Amino acid sequence: MDFDATFGEARGIELPPLDPWGALKAALEDARNWSGRLPAAVVAAVNLAALPDAAHDVVLIHPSGTAVVRQRVLPLNKTLQRFGEFELAGPDRFEIGAVSIGADTTPQWQPVYDLLPPSLSEKLTDAEKLSRDSYEPEVVGIEAGVPDAVHGGAKAVDVEYESRLVDSTWQTRSQGRYKLPRDMQIALTATGARAYSTLWSTGARKFSASPGTPRGVALDDETYVVATTDDLSPGTGFGRYRSKGAALQALASHLARTPADRGRLQVVSASELAEVA
Amino acid sequence: MSNGALASYTFLPWLRRGLATRIERPDAPGGAAPRVSLPVSVRLDTSAGPRPVTANLALIGPGEVKTIDPRVIIRRYPRAGELDAQTNYFAHVEFDQPDFPWRHTAARANTGDRLRPWLVLIVLTEDEIESREPPTADGQLAAIHVRSTQNLPDLGQAWAWAHVQVSGLGPADQETVLAVLDAEPQRAIARLLCPRQLLRVRATAPASSPRSSAAGALR
Numbered sequence: 001m002d003f004d005a006t007f008g009e010a011r012g013i014e015l016p017p018l019d020p021w022g023a024l025k026a027a028l029e030d031a032r033n034w035s036g037r038l039p040a041a042v043v044a045a046v047n048l049a050a051l052p053d054a055a056h057d058v059v060l061i062h063p064s065g066t067a068v069v070r071q072r073v074l075p076l077n078k079t080l081q082r083f084g085e086f087e088l089a090g091p092d093r094f095e096i097g098a099v100s101i102g103a104d105t106t107p108q109w110q111p112v113y114d115l116l117p118p119s120l121s122e123k124l125t126d127a128e129k130l131s132r133d134s135y136e137p138e139v140v141g142i143e144a145g146v147p148d149a150v151h152g153g154a155k156a157v158d159v160e161y162e163s164r165l166v167d168s169t170w171q172t173r174s175q176g177r178y179k180l181p182r183d184m185q186i187a188l189t190a191t192g193a194r195a196y197s198t199l200w201s202t203g204a205r206k207f208s209a210s211p212g213t214p215r216g217v218a219l220d221d222e223t224y225v226v227a228t229t230d231d232l233s234p235g236t237g238f239g240r241y242r243s244k245g246a247a248l249q250a251l252a253s254h255l256a257r258t259p260a261d262r263g264r265l266q267v268v269s270a271s272e273l274a275e276v277a
Numbered sequence: 278m279s280n281g282a283l284a285s286y287t288f289l290p291w292l293r294r295g296l297a298t299r300i301e302r303p304d305a306p307g308g309a310a311p312r313v314s315l316p317v318s319v320r321l322d323t324s325a326g327p328r329p330v331t332a333n334l335a336l337i338g339p340g341e342v343k344t345i346d347p348r349v350i351i352r353r354y355p356r357a358g359e360l361d362a363q364t365n366y367f368a369h370v371e372f373d374q375p376d377f378p379w380r381h382t383a384a385r386a387n388t389g390d391r392l393r394p395w396l397v398l399i400v401l402t403e404d405e406i407e408s409r410e411p412p413t414a415d416g417q418l419a420a421i422h423v424r425s426t427q428n429l430p431d432l433g434q435a436w437a438w439a440h441v442q443v444s445g446l447g448p449a450d451q452e453t454v455l456a457v458l459d460a461e462p463q464r465a466i467a468r469l470l471c472p473r474q475l476l477r478v479r480a481t482a483p484a485s486s487p488r489s490s491a492a493g494a495l496r
Contacts, residue, residue: 041462042295045349045374046342046345046381048342059334060312060337061296062296065295095323102299102301144317146294146295146298148451148455149294149376151293153289153290154454157286157287159285181284185284186444189444189464194373194463197373198348210462
């Protein structure tokens, strides 16, 4: 027996629009959302003392690494359709435009990705709620990197080696001086004290690849592309997207400009495209 | 095969990498600050105009360091307990991490291209040491009390007694140094010396042991 009935009082509760900038600004300024990341060849090699209670909000960053900020208020570099449960008031997109470190206005930086629920920033239909991933990689911050090394004025000197036989504590004999080829000198560093440093041959680092050694196998994140519905050929003018949501947004933007393509294009995993190719 | 080039050492008076390269306060005599703060700004572009935001990040300074991982030291001269060390060499330690001696210095090099390390090497004879504090259970370094500070290194000259040595580099620029640091790290070490002539007596040997030559931080 079919039936269709509605119970209770229909109430339309509308939350006021909200500008997300305040929450986003507070999150980016919060030192607790910042952390440091060390290059592979750098080991901290010190233990830190506990900070006094008065400095509980101070986050210490390692000076030889990069600074990383992650916030979970909203995705950056993405057009927002909503802000959580709220309609948007104010800008609907926060694009990372520039980064500066101290007086350096052009440091290297790269976006940092983390998993956020699509419902945080998109209006999803019931079908989309079921078909989309619960969490998708989104831009949540930056890694402000200074990968270069800076040093004082260099002084190079040629090296001469001398073999000396020590016959006793008061008598030695020189076997003459000679100059070593540079290649041989560099090869010898592979058996020097630094090469056998216990910093790299003990503990967890014993089982990790040495700095400078390329990894034999690396897993890549899943990416998405826009492809045609009939033969899965790549759509013209589209890129490769880290999340399905970003690909869908690019497709929606394209369809708004080119309605004739509606039904001809779809979003698929890049791996599916590779299999077809 | 050799390309004809001969062996060489390249010495750098100081080396820094990472965020420390952007410290703006120059090294100057006197009390150093415990740590340095580095502003990192992000400009977000929106339809309503740019929205800048700045966070002041504190870099780990010498005052925050409680212990040093002894594995970062790859060589000591003289070795602990060595009694017949050549006294015409300065006592020194070598570090695995070539930027280690300047890593936590809360300043940048001054106009004279001088940057003091955040730690110095001290050599003392037994009778110059008044008392010792053993290491504590929470990992605090062992400490010594000296009878006179006259035998301690001049911290104002500490910049002269630390350097980086890179093997087979030749004339260096920043790109080549960085390439060596990342791809062939075994070619670069840091060295910290104590400019005090060793004595040919028994008391000099323990003075160079790791315990009594514990580095004193520039705080």
